Amino acid sequence: MASPKVAVVGAGVIGLSTALCITETCPSCSVAVLSDQFSPNTTSDVAAGMLIPHTYPDTPIHRQKQWFKETFTYLFAISNSAEAPEAGIHLVSGWQVFKSTPKEVLPFWSDIVLGFRAMSEAELLKFPQHQFGQAFTTLKCDCPPYLLWLEKRLKAAGTQMYTRKVADLWELHSEYDIVVNCAGMGAHQLVGDKQLFPVRGQVLKVHAPWVKQFIRDGDGLTYIYPGIHRVTLGGSREKGSWSLSPDAGTTRDIFDRCCSLEPSLQGAQGMEVKVGLRPSRQGVRVQREVLSQGGVELPVIHNYGHGAGGFSVHRGTAVEAAHLVEECISALQGSSSRAKL
Amino acid sequence: MRVAIIGAGVIGLSSALCIHEQFHGLVPSLELEVYADRFTPHTTSDGAAGLWQPYLSDHGNLQETLWNKETFDYLLGHIHSAAAKEMGLFLISGYNLFTEPVPDPSWKNIVLGFRNLTPKELELFPGYSYGWFNTALMLEGRSYLPWLTNRLTQRGVKFFHKKVESFQEVSGDGVDVVLNCSGMRSGDLQPDPQLQPGRGQIIKVLAPWVKHFIVTHNLKSSIYNSPYIIPGSEFTVLGGIYQHGNWSEENSAKDHKSIWDSCCQLLPTLQKAKIVDEWSGLRPARPSVRLERESIRLGNVQAEVIHNYGHGGFGITIHWGCAMAAARLFGNILQEKKQLATPPGARL
Numbered sequence: 244m245a246s247p248k249v250a251v252v253g254a255g256v257i258g259l260s261t262a263l264c265i266t267e268t269c270p271s272c273s274v275a276v277l278s279d280q281f282s283p284n285t286t287s288d289v290a291a292g293m294l295i296p297h298t299y300p301d302t303p304i305h306r307q308k309q310w311f312k313e314t315f316t317y318l319f320a321i322s323n324s325a326e327a328p329e330a331g332i333h334l335v336s337g338w339q340v341f342k343s344t345p346k347e348v349l350p351f352w353s354d355i356v357l358g359f360r361a362m363s364e365a366e367l368l369k370f371p372q373h374q375f376g377q378a379f380t381t382l383k384c385d386c387p388p389y390l391l392w393l394e395k396r397l398k399a400a401g402t403q404m405y406t407r408k409v410a411d412l413w414e415l416h417s418e419y420d421i422v423v424n425c426a427g428m429g430a431h432q433l434v435g436d437k438q439l440f441p442v443r444g445q446v447l448k449v450h451a452p453w454v455k456q457f458i459r460d461g462d463g464l465t466y467i468y469p470g471i472h473r474v475t476l477g478g479s480r481e482k483g484s485w486s487l488s489p490d491a492g493t494t495r496d497i498f499d500r501c502c503s504l505e506p507s508l509q510g511a512q513g514m515e516v517k518v519g520l521r522p523s524r525q526g527v528r529v530q531r532e533v534l535s536q537g538g539v540e541l542p543v544i545h546n547y548g549h550g551a552g553g554f555s556v557h558r559g560t561a562v563e564a565a566h567l568v569e570e571c572i573s574a575l576q577g578s579s580s581r582a583k584l
Numbered sequence: 585m586r587v588a589i590i591g592a593g594v595i596g597l598s599s600a601l602c603i604h605e606q607f608h609g610l611v612p613s614l615e616l617e618v619y620a621d622r623f624t625p626h627t628t629s630d631g632a633a634g635l636w637q638p639y640l641s642d643h644g645n646l647q648e649t650l651w652n653k654e655t656f657d658y659l660l661g662h663i664h665s666a667a668a669k670e671m672g673l674f675l676i677s678g679y680n681l682f683t684e685p686v687p688d689p690s691w692k693n694i695v696l697g698f699r700n701l702t703p704k705e706l707e708l709f710p711g712y713s714y715g716w717f718n719t720a721l722m723l724e725g726r727s728y729l730p731w732l733t734n735r736l737t738q739r740g741v742k743f744f745h746k747k748v749e750s751f752q753e754v755s756g757d758g759v760d761v762v763l764n765c766s767g768m769r770s771g772d773l774q775p776d777p778q779l780q781p782g783r784g785q786i787i788k789v790l791a792p793w794v795k796h797f798i799v800t801h802n803l804k805s806s807i808y809n810s811p812y813i814i815p816g817s818e819f820t821v822l823g824g825i826y827q828h829g830n831w832s833e834e835n836s837a838k839d840h841k842s843i844w845d846s847c848c849q850l851l852p853t854l855q856k857a858k859i860v861d862e863w864s865g866l867r868p869a870r871p872s873v874r875l876e877r878e879s880i881r882l883g884n885v886q887a888e889v890i891h892n893y894g895h896g897g898f899g900i901t902i903h904w905g906c907a908m909a910a911a912r913l914f915g916n917i918l919q920e921k922k923q924l925a926t927p928p929g930a931r932l
Contacts, residue, residue: 322853323708323851323852323853324852324853325852325853325855325856327793327853328791328793328853328856328857329856331793333793333794333795333853334708334795334796335795336677336717336719336795336796357702357704357705358699358701358702358705358717360697360699362697363696363697365696365697366696366697366719369663369664369675378697380705380717452792452817452818453669453672453674453722453817454674455674455675455676455677455795455796455815456675456676456677456719456795469795471792471793472792506664506665506666506668507663507664507668507669507674509666509669510669510670
């Protein structure tokens with residue numbers, strides 16, 4: 244197979260970063276990204292892009308840690324370069340505060356982020372309703388800039404992008420040798436994964452440039468994430484809701500909760516409300532599968548189900564998916580050379 | 585009783601506010617007048633980035649360390665107030681960088697979350713092998729001075745746009761107390777060879793991705809003669825110039841290049857930053873702050889002068905502690921003049 248043709252379905256952070264990894268590990272591959280939505284209309288565009296991992300119950304912790312470490316290291320290297328502003332990548336420090344001391348005071352990722360430590364008594368005075376907190380420095384990938392930067396790098400590597408709704412992976416078998424399924428929430432329909440469910444999230448994006456630090460309630464429901472131009476205020480977690488329409492009551496509730504953590508937000512301007520459906524699953528599906536139909540085989544690599552933690556592990560899962568693509572190619576080359584005998 | 589305040593920078597305005605807050609209820613005839621040739625946005629305080637951070641060493645001057653602490657605590661108490669945004673006040677975290685280990689500063693327990701940098705953090709700053717991380721405050725002069733002016737105006741304080749050439753000009757005719765907050769130009773009112781300009785130059789850029797302050801230190805050189813990057817609410821300030829004895833308020837191309845090159849080396853992402861402004865100012869440097877009373881005979885009149893100047897590059901950092909100290913001196917004067925039975929706050 245001189246030039247394997249790979250189709251990546253999905254153009255959110257997972258699809259684009261996986262496509263990029265494939266161009267890096269398999270320079271001879273011809274890669275195309277197919278998606279019905281591109282930035283600024285993907286789920287990733289709604290997210291703040293903070294590197295604070297979500298814990299997946301069914302994925303071994305060491306694997307999650309490896310994914311996060313790989314992602315953090317990759318972005319850390321870019322964050323201090325001249326490319327960082329265009330890529331939307333920047334460091335941000337802040338606090339995660341808890342109303343009562345959590346069972347786990349040292350999360351698995353505490354040694355990967357920078358300067359992780361418990362908050363001092365003096366720092367906690369700023370949060371009268373909270374008893375315990377953690378201070379650290381992490382990275383943020385602002386969207387759309389990060390996705391646009393990935394698209395730019397993909398185009399430079401010769402990747403084609405097509406706006407196209409793929410209703411069935413088999414549609415692609417005549418044009419492509421390997422399909423990589425990064426369809427996020429779309430995998431529910433595309434591959435019929437009933438373990439995948441939406442968790443609706445609503446966020447507010449406001450102009451409050453004096454907010455330089457993140458604040459996150461340990462319950463994960465309330466957070467303030469300062470981006471390059473806007474601050475993302477969140478949020479909501481509605482399991483099973485497919486609605487993409489902003490809800491006014493939720494907006495008021497989010498704003499009130501965030502103002503109680505950071506009163507100066509009362510002076511914030513220019514509010515934009517956005518909704519995204521976290522493509523949630525008990526474990527991220529990074530897996531090879533060979534579909535077969537009527538004697539024809541279609542190798543598929545799945546990379547979806549990142550839920551609330553897509554940005555935190557995107558590069559790690561992309562690298563793993565790219566390895567699976569390599570394995571696929573070897574298998575295909577093996578079988579094609581056997582076919583020649 | 586009329587009080588003349590000379591100078592409308594952070595020191596003059598905050599001293600005026602502090603005195604009015606404490607004494608207007610006790611001295612019904614109290615009238616404050618602020619005289620200055622420069623008002624916001626043209627004062628030295630307007631040019632400063634506004635980061636609360638004292639010098640590395642207090643040189644044993646515990647009084648100044650205390651004033652710094654009083655200022656920090658006062659500002660921190662306002663951080664959640666409705667006024668904070670208007671005041672230009674917000675929390676900010678960041679880095680102090682060194683090429684060798686140094687003792688902890690006098691202010692380590694004043695700021696929040698003070699700690700040493702980890703090896704991984706130091707990877708961000710090649711050439712620096714040691715440093716601190718802490719959370720401090722920003723108080724932007726361009727917002728704070730108008731806020732102080734509004735508070736004073738609401739209280740009936742009058743403002744006069746004039747260059748005062750002598751204490752005599754404003755004293756007499758019912759003005760019994762003069763507050764000398766004339767900063768760099770105090771020498772015009774009364775010669776003070778200890779007061780020297782510490783010239784600084786800054787470049788203002790648009791770099792909203794920068795969320796931390798970064799202050800480097802060159803222990804062989806003077807403070808502020810090493811690059812620093814301070815993100816404000818609108819612009820990021822790049823600096824690193826301290827020229828003792830240089831009175832020029834003109835921007836220097838040589839200093840521009842030095843600031844730009846050293847800051848871009850410190851933070852490569854700045855290469856993409858758009859330059860929007862440049863400014864030079866004179867830090868009113870003195871071995872210690874002059875905060876004391878002086879009785880001056882001016883013709884037939886005995887005028888009481890409270891000096892409050894010489895705050896170098898830490899005016900914003902120390903201002904409120906000094907304002908309160910000036911107010912205490914004012915209280916002493918009132919007591920002596922039998923305007924007050926006892927100073928406010930004293931127990932009988």
